[in-house]
Amino acid sequence: MQENIKLLIELQEADSAIIRKKAVIDSLPAKLLSVENLFKETLSLYEKEKQKCELLEKKKKDKERAIEDINEKINKTKAHASNIKTNKEYQAHLKEIETIEKERYAIEDEILSAMEAIEAAAKEVKAEELKMKAEKDKVEAFRKEVEKETAEAEKELEELKVRRMAIADKVDSDVYGIYMALLEKCNGLAVVEARDEICQGCNMNIPPQMFVELKKNIETIQCQQCDRILYWKESGE
Numbered sequence: 001m002q003e004n005i006k007l008l009i010e011l012q013e014a015d016s017a018i019i020r021k022k023a024v025i026d027s028l029p030a031k032l033l034s035v036e037n038l039f040k041e042t043l044s045l046y047e048k049e050k051q052k053c054e055l056l057e058k059k060k061k062d063k064e065r066a067i068e069d070i071n072e073k074i075n076k077t078k079a080h081a082s083n084i085k086t087n088k089e090y091q092a093h094l095k096e097i098e099t100i101e102k103e104r105y106a107i108e109d110e111i112l113s114a115m116e117a118i119e120a121a122a123k124e125v126k127a128e129e130l131k132m133k134a135e136k137d138k139v140e141a142f143r144k145e146v147e148k149e150t151a152e153a154e155k156e157l158e159e160l161k162v163r164r165m166a167i168a169d170k171v172d173s174d175v176y177g178i179y180m181a182l183l184e185k186c187n188g189l190a191v192v193e194a195r196d197e198i199c200q201g202c203n204m205n206i207p208p209q210m211f212v213e214l215k216k217n218i219e220t221i222q223c224q225q226c227d228r229i230l231y232w233k234e235s236g237e
């Protein structure tokens with residue numbers, strides 16, 4: 001096989017390897033992001049449960065403050081008892097205290113149910129917290145893995161670039177110019193095999209006379225349809 005064609009095949013292999021490696025590197029941040037987004041959902045569930053619990057706590061505190069107000073009210077009412085002159089006034093006084101105490105019992109019941117709700121909510125918070133922490137550890141481990149993978153891929157990419165440059169240096173400059181223009185135009189695939197008389201770049205049938213020329217592997221021949229540089233590989237070569 002003619003040296004230029006051999007070099008072009010090697011160059012294409014090197015460029016294809018570089019393109020694949022770049023695609024791997026480019027895909028890694030999105031992978032990490034999707035794992036991070038899953039974690040955000042878990043985190044928001046945990047925060048929602050925590051907020052629910054805090055709201056219940058606040059409700060309980062408000063009720064406890066209401067009890068304090070009522071106790072004060074009872075004390076004030078009782079303090080007025082010394083001013084009572086008649087039995088009628090005394091009955092009214094007792095009635096008033098009874099009404100206030102009833103109110104207090106009702107609020108005490110509300111505090112009890114708030115406490116039960118808080119207990120249940122706290123259990124939920126704990127469960128969600130455990131889930132969230134486990135997910136967080138997983139995300140951290142995945143991030144480290146992605147960072148390692150990226151660093152390795154970048155190192156490999158640099159090595160591929162060095163190897164590619166060594167090949168490119170040997171290619172005739174005119175041929176190299178054509179190759180680079182094709183690489184740009186043909187989505188990173190400039191040199192393709194003409195297998196079974198078909199261009200492996202665009203699947204066009206290669207005219208018989210052209211195939212005969214190709215088989216000689218002397219000059220660089222381009223596909224009539226996609227312009228890619230064609231080569232013919234003897235089986236087993």
Ligand SMILES: [Zn+2]
Nearest residue numbers: 199202223226
């Ligand atoms: Zn073609």
